[in-house]
Amino acid sequence: MAMANNNGGARDRAPFPPWILTTLRTIGSIAVTMLGLMFITFIIGRVMPIDPVLAIVGEQASKSTYDAAYQQLGLDRPVLVQFFYYVWDVLHGDFGDSLLNARPVVEDIKRVFPATMELATLGVTMGIVLGVPLGVIAAVKRGSWIDQIARVVALVGYSMPIFWLGLMGLLIFYGILGWVGGPGRVGIFYVDVVPSVTGMILIDSILDRNWEVFKNAFSHIVLPASILGYYSLAYISRMTRSFMLEQMSAEYIVTARVKGMSESAVIWRHAFKNIRVQLITVIALSYANLLEGSVLTEIIFSWPGIGSYITTALLSADMNAVLGGTVVVGLVFVLLNIFSDLLYKVFDPRAK
Amino acid sequence: MTLLDVENLWVKFPSRHGVFDAVRGVSFTLGKERLGIVGESGSGKSLTGRAILKLIRPPGIMTADRISLEGDDLMPKSERDMQAVRGQRISMVMQDPKFSLNPVMTIGEQIMEAYQLHNAVGKKAAFAKAVEMLEAVSIRDAPRVMRAYPHEMSGGMGQRIMIAMMLIPNPQILIADEPTSALDVSVQRQVLDIMDNLVKERGMGLIFISHDLNLVADFCDRVLIMYAGRIVEVCDADKLREAKHPYTQGLLNSLPRLDEPCARLQVLKRDPAWSEAPSVSGRI
Numbered sequence: 001m002a003m004a005n006n007n008g009g010a011r012d013r014a015p016f017p018p019w020i021l022t023t024l025r026t027i028g029s030i031a032v033t034m035l036g037l038m039f040i041t042f043i044i045g046r047v048m049p050i051d052p053v054l055a056i057v058g059e060q061a062s063k064s065t066y067d068a069a070y071q072q073l074g075l076d077r078p079v080l081v082q083f084f085y086y087v088w089d090v091l092h093g094d095f096g097d098s099l100l101n102a103r104p105v106v107e108d109i110k111r112v113f114p115a116t117m118e119l120a121t122l123g124v125t126m127g128i129v130l131g132v133p134l135g136v137i138a139a140v141k142r143g144s145w146i147d148q149i150a151r152v153v154a155l156v157g158y159s160m161p162i163f164w165l166g167l168m169g170l171l172i173f174y175g176i177l178g179w180v181g182g183p184g185r186v187g188i189f190y191v192d193v194v195p196s197v198t199g200m201i202l203i204d205s206i207l208d209r210n211w212e213v214f215k216n217a218f219s220h221i222v223l224p225a226s227i228l229g230y231y232s233l234a235y236i237s238r239m240t241r242s243f244m245l246e247q248m249s250a251e252y253i254v255t256a257r258v259k260g261m262s263e264s265a266v267i268w269r270h271a272f273k274n275i276r277v278q279l280i281t282v283i284a285l286s287y288a289n290l291l292e293g294s295v296l297t298e299i300i301f302s303w304p305g306i307g308s309y310i311t312t313a314l315l316s317a318d319m320n321a322v323l324g325g326t327v328v329v330g331l332v333f334v335l336l337n338i339f340s341d342l343l344y345k346v347f348d349p350r351a352k
Numbered sequence: 353m354t355l356l357d358v359e360n361l362w363v364k365f366p367s368r369h370g371v372f373d374a375v376r377g378v379s380f381t382l383g384k385e386r387l388g389i390v391g392e393s394g395s396g397k398s399l400t401g402r403a404i405l406k407l408i409r410p411p412g413i414m415t416a417d418r419i420s421l422e423g424d425d426l427m428p429k430s431e432r433d434m435q436a437v438r439g440q441r442i443s444m445v446m447q448d449p450k451f452s453l454n455p456v457m458t459i460g461e462q463i464m465e466a467y468q469l470h471n472a473v474g475k476k477a478a479f480a481k482a483v484e485m486l487e488a489v490s491i492r493d494a495p496r497v498m499r500a501y502p503h504e505m506s507g508g509m510g511q512r513i514m515i516a517m518m519l520i521p522n523p524q525i526l527i528a529d530e531p532t533s534a535l536d537v538s539v540q541r542q543v544l545d546i547m548d549n550l551v552k553e554r555g556m557g558l559i560f561i562s563h564d565l566n567l568v569a570d571f572c573d574r575v576l577i578m579y580a581g582r583i584v585e586v587c588d589a590d591k592l593r594e595a596k597h598p599y600t601q602g603l604l605n606s607l608p609r610l611d612e613p614c615a616r617l618q619v620l621k622r623d624p625a626w627s628e629a630p631s632v633s634g635r636i
Contacts, residue, residue: 251447252452252455254444255452255453255514255517256454258438258443259466259517260435260436260469261439263431270454273457274456348456349455349456349501350503
């Protein structure tokens with residue numbers, strides 16, 4: 001008996017504990033994904049029929065000036081070598097300089113990304129806080145007036161172009177009613193009043209205990225965030241509804257009712273627990289979409305975020321900025337994915 | 353002694369093509385006995401079971417002149433009052449533990465919840481009671497099982513856990529809706545014996561819903577045979593093989609038997625008149 005136990009113990013003893021392997025595997029998959037993303041974006045940047053040298057030196061430059069800039073950018077080396085150097089630089093936190101304003105791209109991203117993050121986080125929070133309960137109620141009271149209203153709300157959210165909603169919102173709540181602040185992150189008098197710690201003005205002003213700036217920043221963010229929030233509400237509430245409908249027809253729901261449980265406990269304690277995993281995916285997706293896809297909102301509200309940053313960079317062929325922005329957005333996607341995978345393991349005992 | 357008295361129970365589902373009557377005027381009583389309800393799929397046997405608990409969900413409608421539980425009529429009771437009846441006085445075990453246990457809650461949580469819904473006790477007492485109940489259904493290493501999740505259990509264990517969970521508030525009536533049809537034949541008997549012992553020990557009434565005629569004949573005291581939402585025949589379980597109704601005979605003859613081999617099994621021929629004939633009363 002003792003022998004058998006010893007043998008079993010020896011077989012069980014792997015060279016590493018399993019969590020190290022899992023972590024290594026995760027890091028490896030991040031690395032491969034990011035490298036692939038960088039490679040593709042890099043190649044696209046290099047094969048585009050734009051001349052970054054010309055963008056810097058201008059059309060009138062002499063041949064020697066042109067050549068000097070050409071060499072300075074490292075364009076005389078083979079593309080793969082260039083890529084290698086690029087990755088090397090990125091690993092050292094250097095995305096190169098913007099061709100347009102000659103500032104390091106990293107500095108620009110540090111400025112624009114928190115702006116987008118602030119907007120998207122507030123937007124998706126509104127989407128969750130309103131969308132999840134709306135979806136649950138619509139599923140539980142299927143076919144009732146509240147379900148119909150939820151359907152119309154979501155349908156409008158899906159089908160209305162965001163620039164139209166944004167413009168109408170500005171016209172009504174800013175132009176006519178004057179309830180909210182206009183475009184931009186804060187009023188002109190409040191720009192750079194609070195020290196930038198996180199780059200998110202709402203948080204920075206709280207840290208600085210400057211409530212006036214907070215109020216002003218809030219009045220500026222509330223409209224664009226509500227519009228983004230409305231879009232994620234449309235998606236989140238519909239998905240919640242269909243997840244809940246599926247669970248509410250499951251047998252374990254009958255079991256819970258047979259036990260003598262109240263209907264609200266059946267819904268929240270039993271059914272809702274089972275949709276958490278699916279809901280996390282939907283919310284993560286929705287959040288990622290807001291983080292990279294809110295270009296139109298950012299443009300309409302003059303929001304200096306990463307969406308409008310990448311778009312401007314693309315239109316002016318500022319490839320270092322485009323690459324930098326893409327890598328950051330890609331990283332956000334990958335991290336959100338890993339985060340939702342981790343939450344799966346917390347919420348679904350079968351995933352262990 | 354009569355535990356349950358059901359009089360003229362109907363379950364209807366309105367649809368675009370008019371109202372579909374799934375259960376049509378069924379009456380029966382249940383004492384401290386094992387009452388089998390048999391019939392083919394769609395005969396209304398499962399819905400009869402759920403209607404006793406008033407668990408017919410809209411758009412389904414149920415009506416009855418009376419469903420009285422020890423003289424206490426359930427029909428006028430509100431949903432809130434029914435919650436005190438469900439689990440505590442009448443309980444139900446369903447077909448497949450794979451689906452009838454909540455996959456993301458531990459077994460312990462689910463059993464303790466069933467107990468605590470009807471008994472104002474703390475976690476510790478509920479835990480001890482749940483372990484005791486798991487041991488009563490022959491679960492070994494109950495404290496470990498309490499922490500496990502349903503997917504870690506086999507079918508037979510799952511169904512024993514269901515039985516423990518449904519009996520823990522000590523109800524007077526257990527409705528077992530095809531409790532063994534999802535299980536391997538090898539564990540069917542074991543689960544049935546455990547259920548039978550507990551029901552006997554506690555002096556409960558058991559409604560055993562099944563499509564398995566042989567099983568019902570062996571296991572039950574009395575049998576209702578349902579067809580198209582009506583009871584077509586009532587008989588003692590040990591006399592089931594001498595049943596008179598052509599539907600019952602047809603069902604029996606369509607089963608292969610080791611002791612009477614035949615080249616070709618009979619096909620059940622349905623007579624439209626069966627579904628039109630008035631329901632037979634299952635009252636004693």
